[in-house]
Structures are given as structure tokens and as C-alpha cells.
Amino acid sequence: MHESVERLIQAALAEDIGPGDLTSRYFVPAERRATGFIVARESGVLSGGDVALEVLRQVDTSIEVTLLVEDGSRISSGAYLIKLEGPARSLLTAERTVLNFLQRMSGVASATRQYVDAVKGTNANILDTRKTIPGWRRLDKLAVTHGGGVNHRMGLYDRVMVKDNHLVAEGRVEELQQAIANLKADHPDVEVELEADNLTQVEAFLGMEYVDHILLDNMSLAELRRAVELRGDKASPKLEASGGVNLETVAGIAETGVDFISVGAITHSARALDLALDFVKRE
Structure with a gap:
């Protein structure tokens, strides 16, 4: 991971989380664990899998991540792309930043593939x-x-x-x-x-x-x-x-x-x- 990308991820997390995720802290029990999948809602090309891994690592190293689809692959609506398992609080805290990176990068990759x-x-x-x-x-x-x-x-x-x-x-x-x-x-x-x-x-x-x-x-x-x-x-x-x-x-x-x-x-x-x-x- 290039240092400029690491800094970008750190800035994105700081922007979103600030002093703490209050919703998760007060409404999600600390001991609760969760399993989730990042899913495509439309067809396109996936990009940003490694970046998503780094975002999750910076939030909580105990999150288990499985990349189900490689970057550069064509994906269809409904496809399961990444499996996540770990503390529910951590997954919810990381959710928006992970999706922001994946959605932006996949959008660029999808537009490029059209051309x-x-x-x-x-x-x-x-x-x-x-x-x-x-x-x-x-x-x-x-x-x-x-x-x-x-x-x-x-x-x-x-x-x-x-x-x-x-x-x-x-x-x-x-x-x-x-x-x-x-x-x-x-x-x-x-x-x-x-x-x-x-x-x-x-x-x-x-x-x-x-x-x-x-x-x-x-x-x-x-x-x-x-x-x-x-x-x-x-x-x-x-x-x-x-x-x-x-x-x-x-x-x-x-x-x-x-x-x-x-x-x-x-x-x-x-x-x-x-x-x-x-x-x-x-x-």
C-alpha cells in the first residue's frame, strides 16, 4: 500500500469517525459479532479490494476479510464481493468509508471498461x-x-x-x-x-x-x-x-x-x- 494511499485512508476515517462512533457505542453491544457481505446492486467492474482491506485493518485488525472477487472482474447485480466477519461495532464503524472507496474506484473502473x-x-x-x-x-x-x-x-x-x-x-x-x-x-x-x-x-x-x-x-x-x-x-x-x-x-x-x-x-x-x-x- 503506497504511503499516500495510507494517508488518504487515515484522513477518510478521521473525517468519518472523529472522536468516536456514537451510534455503535450506545446502540450495539460490545460483545456482539456480525457477518456481512459487500454486495453489488448493479453490474460493473470491481476495483478497490485491497484498499477495503486496509480500511478494515486500520479500524480493527480482528475483522476477518475474504475477497470473493478479484479487482478488474466484471460483476453483476446481486454478486457477493467481500465477506466480513468480526465485532459488529467495528464493521458498522468501517462500513461507510469502505463503501466510499469501493464505490468510487469501481465506478472509475466500470466507466473505463465501457470505453x-x-x-x-x-x-x-x-x-x-x-x-x-x-x-x-x-x-x-x-x-x-x-x-x-x-x-x-x-x-x-x-x-x-x-x-x-x-x-x-x-x-x-x-x-x-x-x-x-x-x-x-x-x-x-x-x-x-x-x-x-x-x-x-x-x-x-x-x-x-x-x-x-x-x-x-x-x-x-x-x-x-x-x-x-x-x-x-x-x-x-x-x-x-x-x-x-x-x-x-x-x-x-x-x-x-x-x-x-x-x-x-x-x-x-x-x-x-x-x-x-x-x-x-x-x-
């Missing part, structure tokens, strides 16, 4: 973006992989992405090439991506050195196909389509031959998957 399914049969991969909930990026991106998507950069530090505003500030292509060369001299393993708003820029970028990716921003299908033609049979740079992507348009974009399609909606607008904790009678 992945839509481009099946093409060579295009679905990419995430940095449009994530602050503090949640690592989990949002993990959920994307559970949905079959591919992670773009984690932050500003692990890939250079020169966008239109950077290009305005930088100026001429010669100056841009020199800046890229300077970067590669200091950080040879960092990939470089340039944003192109038109085919003239695509042609210019294809003639430059050390360019690993070209972002084709808000281009028409005809422009995307032409950009792929301009690159030809070369394996690099990879071409990424962005803008105007939804479930109705993504298949057509994929069929142009681009390598990646970035979809901000799979993280910034993902709907939580409907999951619940159901207690069962103990023998």
Missing part, C-alpha cells in the same frame, strides 16, 4: 488524464487499469507535455527543439509529448528529435487519419487523440489508427457504482 469495450478490435488504448479528485490520483489511476485502461503521466514530474500555452511561451520550433534536447540531457528517461492543434504542427513535430508522443487536440476524423498517414509506418512518435471523446464518438476515433485516446470523463465524471454492506444472520 475499452467500445474500441475493441482496434489498436487504440484508452488513456486517463490528470483530471482526478485531489489526493485520489493514485487510486483513480489504479482503478483505470482495473477497467482495462492505460495510465498517462502521474503528475508534472514523470512526463513532459508541451501544450499550446507552453508553445506560445516558447516561440519558434528551433527553440522548442533545443529545450527538448536540454531536457533529454538532464532527464534521458522522461518521455516528451507535444500538443498539436493542426496538421501543420503535426508535420513540424514529426520532423523533430526526441519526440515520443504527439497529442492531436480536437481534430476531426479526417485530420486524425491524415496525421496517422503523415507518420507512416514509424513506431514513434505515438499519436494520442484528445477532445470530443464520448461513448458515441470513441469507436470512430479509434478506427482512424491513433495509438491512444485520452478520456478525462473516466475519472472526473465517473459515477459511483452502487454497492452495499448486507448483514446476514449468524448461525
Whole structure:
């Protein structure tokens, strides 16, 4: 468990529990034990099982947890996902935080899988973006992989992405090439991506050195196909389509031959998957 995720879980529990779970303390006997199942109320893709384990561990190490379904699995409504056994007070105290993590992550994974399914049969991969909930990026991106998507950069530090505003500030292509060369001299393993708003820029970028990716921003299908033609049979740079992507348009974009399609909606607008904790009678 990455330390940033552990801190996030600690903050979530502190936010929810505060100085104590008063309802459980006063209305649930301390000696009572319970068995419950986290159940899917709708179909989708599960994500967040390991995070749920960590939440429960931080609440009460005596809770026994059995993961019945692996992360990344398709689930149907009514499916039993996780079995929980332990002190009833502890299960009730952890319930909302566990579900918050599972529902958010499963929602992202489910949304991603819809896009992945839509481009099946093409060579295009679905990419995430940095449009994530602050503090949640690592989990949002993990959920994307559970949905079959591919992670773009984690932050500003692990890939250079020169966008239109950077290009305005930088100026001429010669100056841009020199800046890229300077970067590669200091950080040879960092990939470089340039944003192109038109085919003239695509042609210019294809003639430059050390360019690993070209972002084709808000281009028409005809422009995307032409950009792929301009690159030809070369394996690099990879071409990424962005803008105007939804479930109705993504298949057509994929069929142009681009390598990646970035979809901000799979993280910034993902709907939580409907999951619940159901207690069962103990023998």
C-alpha cells in the first residue's frame, strides 16, 4: 500500500469517525459479532479490494476479510464481493468509508471498461488524464487499469507535455527543439509529448528529435487519419487523440489508427457504482 494511499485512508476515517462512533457505542453491544457481505446492486467492474482491506485493518485488525472477487472482474447485480466477519461495532464503524472507496474506484473502473469495450478490435488504448479528485490520483489511476485502461503521466514530474500555452511561451520550433534536447540531457528517461492543434504542427513535430508522443487536440476524423498517414509506418512518435471523446464518438476515433485516446470523463465524471454492506444472520 503506497504511503499516500495510507494517508488518504487515515484522513477518510478521521473525517468519518472523529472522536468516536456514537451510534455503535450506545446502540450495539460490545460483545456482539456480525457477518456481512459487500454486495453489488448493479453490474460493473470491481476495483478497490485491497484498499477495503486496509480500511478494515486500520479500524480493527480482528475483522476477518475474504475477497470473493478479484479487482478488474466484471460483476453483476446481486454478486457477493467481500465477506466480513468480526465485532459488529467495528464493521458498522468501517462500513461507510469502505463503501466510499469501493464505490468510487469501481465506478472509475466500470466507466473505463465501457470505453475499452467500445474500441475493441482496434489498436487504440484508452488513456486517463490528470483530471482526478485531489489526493485520489493514485487510486483513480489504479482503478483505470482495473477497467482495462492505460495510465498517462502521474503528475508534472514523470512526463513532459508541451501544450499550446507552453508553445506560445516558447516561440519558434528551433527553440522548442533545443529545450527538448536540454531536457533529454538532464532527464534521458522522461518521455516528451507535444500538443498539436493542426496538421501543420503535426508535420513540424514529426520532423523533430526526441519526440515520443504527439497529442492531436480536437481534430476531426479526417485530420486524425491524415496525421496517422503523415507518420507512416514509424513506431514513434505515438499519436494520442484528445477532445470530443464520448461513448458515441470513441469507436470512430479509434478506427482512424491513433495509438491512444485520452478520456478525462473516466475519472472526473465517473459515477459511483452502487454497492452495499448486507448483514446476514449468524448461525
